[in-house]
Amino acid sequence: MASAPSKLYADDVSLLVVLLDTNPFFWSASSLPFSKFISHVISFLNSILLLNQLNQIVVIATGHNCCDYVYDSSSLANRSSGTGKLPAPSADLLEKLEEFVIRDEKLLKREPEGPIVSSLLSGSLSMALCYIQRVFRSGPLHPHPRILCLHGSQDGPEQYVAIMNAIFSAQRSMVPIDSCFIGAQNSAFLQQASYITGGVYLKPQLLDGTFQYLSTVFATDLHSRGFLQLPKSVGVDFRASCFCHKKTIDMGYICSVCLSIFCKHHKKCSTCGSVFGQPQSDAASEPSKKRKTGDA
Amino acid sequence: MWSLDLLKVIKTRKRDQINRHGSTSPMIKDFVGKAIGRSGDTPAAASGKTDASFPEEQISTAELELRIKLLRENSELQKLHKQLVIGGILTEAEFWATRKKLLDRESNRKSKQRVGFKSAMISDIKPATDGRTNKVTFSLTPEVILQIFAEKPAVHAAFLSYVPSKMTEKDFWTKYFKAEYLHSTKNAVAAAAEAAEDEELAIFLRNDDILAKEARQKIRRVDPTVNIEADQGDDYTHLPDHGIFRDGGKDITELQHELYRRTLAHDLNRHAAVVLEGRTVEVELEDTRTVAEALAKFKRVESANEDSDGNANQGRLERISRITEIEDLQAPHGPPLAPLCIKDPRDYFDSQQVNAIKASAVAEGKKSNLSSREAYGSLRDSISQTKQMGLHNPVVKTKDALQVFNALSHDISRTKYDVGKNPQDSVLDKLPSTTKEQLLHHWTSIQELLRHFWSSYPITSSYLYAKVNRLKDAMSQIYPQLEEIKKSVPANHKQHVSVLVRQMHQALDAAFQHYDADLQKRSAKSSERPNGFA
Numbered sequence: 001m002a003s004a005p006s007k008l009y010a011d012d013v014s015l016l017v018v019l020l021d022t023n024p025f026f027w028s029a030s031s032l033p034f035s036k037f038i039s040h041v042i043s044f045l046n047s048i049l050l051l052n053q054l055n056q057i058v059v060i061a062t063g064h065n066c067c068d069y070v071y072d073s074s075s076l077a078n079r080s081s082g083t084g085k086l087p088a089p090s091a092d093l094l095e096k097l098e099e100f101v102i103r104d105e106k107l108l109k110r111e112p113e114g115p116i117v118s119s120l121l122s123g124s125l126s127m128a129l130c131y132i133q134r135v136f137r138s139g140p141l142h143p144h145p146r147i148l149c150l151h152g153s154q155d156g157p158e159q160y161v162a163i164m165n166a167i168f169s170a171q172r173s174m175v176p177i178d179s180c181f182i183g184a185q186n187s188a189f190l191q192q193a194s195y196i197t198g199g200v201y202l203k204p205q206l207l208d209g210t211f212q213y214l215s216t217v218f219a220t221d222l223h224s225r226g227f228l229q230l231p232k233s234v235g236v237d238f239r240a241s242c243f244c245h246k247k248t249i250d251m252g253y254i255c256s257v258c259l260s261i262f263c264k265h266h267k268k269c270s271t272c273g274s275v276f277g278q279p280q281s282d283a284a285s286e287p288s289k290k291r292k293t294g295d296a
Numbered sequence: 297m298w299s300l301d302l303l304k305v306i307k308t309r310k311r312d313q314i315n316r317h318g319s320t321s322p323m324i325k326d327f328v329g330k331a332i333g334r335s336g337d338t339p340a341a342a343s344g345k346t347d348a349s350f351p352e353e354q355i356s357t358a359e360l361e362l363r364i365k366l367l368r369e370n371s372e373l374q375k376l377h378k379q380l381v382i383g384g385i386l387t388e389a390e391f392w393a394t395r396k397k398l399l400d401r402e403s404n405r406k407s408k409q410r411v412g413f414k415s416a417m418i419s420d421i422k423p424a425t426d427g428r429t430n431k432v433t434f435s436l437t438p439e440v441i442l443q444i445f446a447e448k449p450a451v452h453a454a455f456l457s458y459v460p461s462k463m464t465e466k467d468f469w470t471k472y473f474k475a476e477y478l479h480s481t482k483n484a485v486a487a488a489a490e491a492a493e494d495e496e497l498a499i500f501l502r503n504d505d506i507l508a509k510e511a512r513q514k515i516r517r518v519d520p521t522v523n524i525e526a527d528q529g530d531d532y533t534h535l536p537d538h539g540i541f542r543d544g545g546k547d548i549t550e551l552q553h554e555l556y557r558r559t560l561a562h563d564l565n566r567h568a569a570v571v572l573e574g575r576t577v578e579v580e581l582e583d584t585r586t587v588a589e590a591l592a593k594f595k596r597v598e599s600a601n602e603d604s605d606g607n608a609n610q611g612r613l614e615r616i617s618r619i620t621e622i623e624d625l626q627a628p629h630g631p632p633l634a635p636l637c638i639k640d641p642r643d644y645f646d647s648q649q650v651n652a653i654k655a656s657a658v659a660e661g662k663k664s665n666l667s668s669r670e671a672y673g674s675l676r677d678s679i680s681q682t683k684q685m686g687l688h689n690p691v692v693k694t695k696d697a698l699q700v701f702n703a704l705s706h707d708i709s710r711t712k713y714d715v716g717k718n719p720q721d722s723v724l725d726k727l728p729s730t731t732k733e734q735l736l737h738h739w740t741s742i743q744e745l746l747r748h749f750w751s752s753y754p755i756t757s758s759y760l761y762a763k764v765n766r767l768k769d770a771m772s773q774i775y776p777q778l779e780e781i782k783k784s785v786p787a788n789h790k791q792h793v794s795v796l797v798r799q800m801h802q803a804l805d806a807a808f809q810h811y812d813a814d815l816q817k818r819s820a821k822s823s824e825r826p827n828g829f830a
Contacts, residue, residue, distance in 0.1 A: 024671035027678075035678040039687040085686030094683045098676060105672040112668070209700035211692040216704055231704060232711045251806075 013054045013143035014221035015135060017128040018045070018150060020070075021182075022061045022101060023119035025112065026153040032182060032207040038097075040211040041150065042090045047215060049073060049089075055221075056143060058131055060124045061097060062151070063104035064117065067124040069131075070096040118156030121149070121189065125166040125177075132175055144222040146176045146199070149190055152183040157248050160189070160241035167193045176200075178218055182207060188237040188248075201233045243271065362399050363392065376741055385770045386748060390763075394747070413571045417563070418443055423473070434473050442587050446570045449506035449595075454499050455588050463496070465584060475500030507566070519612065521619040727789050734781055735796060738774060742800055745771055749807050753814065768811055771804050 020041065027034045045057050059071035071093040086094070125147070132145045147170065170177055176199035179190035186203060194201035204213045217230055242249050242263035253262045258272035268275050367374045380386045392399065418440050423432045445452040451472065459468050475497055478487045491498035518524070727735070749767045752760045778797050785793045 022675065024675040025668070028671040028674050033678065034675060035682045036688060038679070038682055039691055042687055043691045086683065090687070091683065094679055098679045098683075101672060101676050101679065105669075108668055108672075204700070205703060206696060206700055209692055209696035212697040212700040213704070216701065229708045229712055231707050234711075 011223040012221045013052055014048070015056045015058070015132070015143040015145040016048055017058045017060065017131060017145065017147045019060050019062050019121070019124045019128060019147065020097075021119050021149075021151045021153055022097070022104070023064050023117060023153045024101070024105075025064065025117040026119070026183065030152060030182070032210070036208075037182070037210065038094070040214065042093065043211055044214040044219070045093075046087075046090070048219060051219065052221075054143065058128075059093060060127050061100045062119045062121055062124040063100065064112075064119055065104050065107035065109075067120050067127055068100050068103070069127070070100055117153065118159070119151075119153045120159070121151065121153075121156075122159040122162035122166060125149075125163060125170075125193075129166060129169055129173070129175070132173065136173070146178065146222060148218055149177065149179040149181075149193075151179060151181055151187065151190060154183065154185070155187050155189045157241040158246040160246065161243065163189050163193070167196055171197045176222065178202075180204065180210075180214065180218065182210070186237065188239055191233060191236045192238060194233070195236045200230050202231055359399070366395075366398060372737070372740065375737060376744060379741060380744065380770070383770070385745070385766050386763075390748060412574050413443060413446075415568075415571050417567050420563070432473075434469070436469065438584070438587055441584050442591065443570070445588060445591050447566050448504055449510075450499060450502075450504040452588060452591060453506060454496070455584070456592060458496065459585075471497050472500055517612075520616055727785070727793065731781060731785055731789075731793070735793070738778060738781075739800060742771070742774060742803060746803060746807055749811075753810070755814070764811065768808070771807065774804065775801075 018041075027037075030037075045059070048055055048057060055073075057071065057073040058069065061068055061070045071089070073089065128147050132147075135142050135145060167177065170193070175197065177190075177193040177197045178199040179187070179194050179201050181187050181190055181201070181203045191201050193199070200217055202213060202217055204210055220228060239248050239250050240252075240261050241247060242252055243260045244262050244264075244266070247263055249261070249263050253265060254260070255262070255269040255272065255274060255276070257274045258269060260269055260271040262269075266276065367377055377391060381388055381391050421434055421436070421440065423434045425432050445455070455468060459465050463471075471494075474490075478490060478501060487501050491501045745767050749764065749771070752764050752767075755761050755764060778800060782790070782793055782797055
């Protein structure tokens with residue numbers, strides 16, 4: 001698999017895949033209204049396209065029930081008509097976004113229970129990585145790809161496994177995952193993603209200045225990042241979720257064959273099928289208890 | 297000093313003798329401890345190991361040497377060993393139980409190499425001639441004899457059958473060298489004449505029967521798929537200038553007296569074949585008889601193995617049948633299909649019992665009380681509003697932008713001075729090296745202690761109970777040491793060091809909590825039973 005970009009147009013061309021969080025439950029409770037947020041984002045995307053003629057942008061909407069591509073700057077099927085107030089690409093994006101939200105609502109099966117409503121980050125990460133893989137295989141010349149997550153909803157611990165898989169494959173393909181987290185608490189998944197793949201994790205303090213945050217930190221291409229100082233996060237929350245109940249745990253059991261994490265003792269590992277020994281008889285065959293320290 | 301004598305004893309005695317004396321085991325352990333720790337005041341360590349419930353460990357000298365070597369090479373391991381084992385907190389057995397992989401690696405490196413035959417032809421002996429008395433002296437060493445027997449199986453068989461029944465060894469070798477002399481004169485006629493007279497000499501002069509039989513067997517076993525077709529161009533023996541110079545004369549092939557002719561090529565090939573086969577005899581080469589017998593035994597074993605190896609033949613037949621197929625004439629077949637195995641992903645990704653994260657459930661700022669329809673509706677409304685109105689103008693207010701910009705610059709410059717440019721830089725590299733080493737050493741010893749601590753639970757025997765107590769005491773001693781480090785650090789690093797130390801505290805605190813909880817449970821249970829635990 002082409003893990004590193006083999007040849008590029010020029011060093012500073014970037015392919016930016018933006019994962020836009022459109023979880024309505026989050027946005028209805030957020031302090032920053034969605035209309036303001038989307039204008040920040042659209043201005044930011046336009047400015048990226050202005051930085052270099054060859055820059056490309058792909059926007060993937062992360063909904064509550066599904067994810068989909070809503071904008072691709074290199075696609076030729078963009079409708080050229082714009083409304084009076086908005087130029088064509090932005091109008092296009094908004095149009096597709098609205099259609100997406102309607103589709104997402106149709107897929108809603110039941111009212112979400114509990115205070116935590118998460119969006120399908122794992123789905124949109126996977127779609128982004130698939131698009132990037134296709135770009136890698138498209139020929140010898142392609143721009144530096146990176147992923148930017150504009151996310152606000154809480155982490156859904158049931159997506160832990162899928163998100164970690166996506167993160168490791170991004171690490172393998174050397175695609176940095178940047179995150180700009182607009183929600184209230186820090187997101188453990190996005191912190192880990194940025195830490196592992198070498199991206200930047202940012203939690204803006206002043207949400208009205210989101211555009212300024214985006215253009216200062218996330219606008220530059222990967223080559224120029226070598227010469228810039230970007231904000232570093234202080235600590236990373238490395239807690240994992242258990243595989244059986246999807247709870248976040250910091251002390252649990254680990255299968256010594258496949259390293260899956262369980263919160264209580266099982267007879268058999270559900271991932272690899274290896275049988276665990278009895279806990280009393282022999283210390284060597286028991287899955288070893290491991291303690292993970294939390295955030296400092 | 298007595299410990300030096302013990303070292304000599306270990307080195308000179310054989311392995312099994314030490315193991316027979318079970319009592320030397322604690323002595324050896326004690327010695328190891330003293331030699332490495334270089335401190336002689338740990339009688340407690342030796343006596344603490346006589347716990348009846350844990351079996352005495354029998355370690356061999358080789359294992360002991362490996363351990364000493366490992367400790368000598370790795371100074372961190374040595375420090376840890378000194379601290380934990382000499383301090384009486386862990387026993388040797390426990391310490392090394394988790395490091396089996398290291399020991400195995402060491403022992404593999406030490407495996408001896410077997411020495412094979414020399415590639416020089418030492419069997420081609422040139423005698424020492426004494427001009428005065430016209431005597432010729434051949435000197436034979438067991439090495440040479442071994443090689444002669446290996447290269448010429450007929451001579452070997454002759455030796456076994458004739459000596460000492462028919463002739464003495466000296467006669468045997470005399471005849472052998474006479475035969476060699478005749479060969480070297482290249483006089484096949486004379487050789488034939490001599491052979492006709494003397495039967496035993498004839499054996500040395502003739503071509504080696506046994507070798508011929510082996511060669512015929514090998515020819516039969518040649519893979520028929522190998523193309524050994526020869527044509528006119530492969531015939532080099534009839535070219536002009538063919539022949540090898542040896543001993544002053546050119547070795548030209550002749551067809552007469554085939555039986556008594558031996559060429560250099562024969563000798564060289566045979567020697568090379570024997571060298572490549574490798575040394576077969578491992579015994580001490582003391583005299584000819586033992587050499588001959590050892591070689592004979594080995595050959596018998598080998599031929600027995602070959603006979604029982606019918607699988608080689610089977611494999612050969614299989615290979616032949618596979619190669620005789622002509623691939624071009626067959627239909628193309630795709631790669632073999634792997635059976636499809638889709639595990640039901642539902643129980644992997646979803647779960648019926650998604651539990652909320654308790655910590656973050658509280659802090660959500662404004663809880664949304666809208667139903668889903670309302671939420672979607674409001675989202676759609678904002679999108680269409682943006683479509684109609686266009687983007688906000690200005691997108692961001694100047695004062696907000698300035699505030700953000702200043703805050704970011706401040707953050708970035710602060711972290712740059714504190715931690716370093718790259719995201720993978722660590723705080724540890726900025727600390728003075730002694731502090732860093734101390735911290736790392738404490739961390740590794742905490743890890744080691746915690747590993748043993750957690751693996752001793754649930755406590756089922758008194759040995760584990762004592763062990764846990766020892767570990768607990770050791771761990772409580774670490775706290776003041778960490779405090780000392782914190783104090784000794786210069787001011788600009790104090791914060792980072794305190795963060796690191798806090799992590800270590802957390803790990804230790806969790807262990808202590810568990811210990812206390814377990815102790816409470818035990819005392820509650822033991823109030824029923826008089827003895828305490830099962």
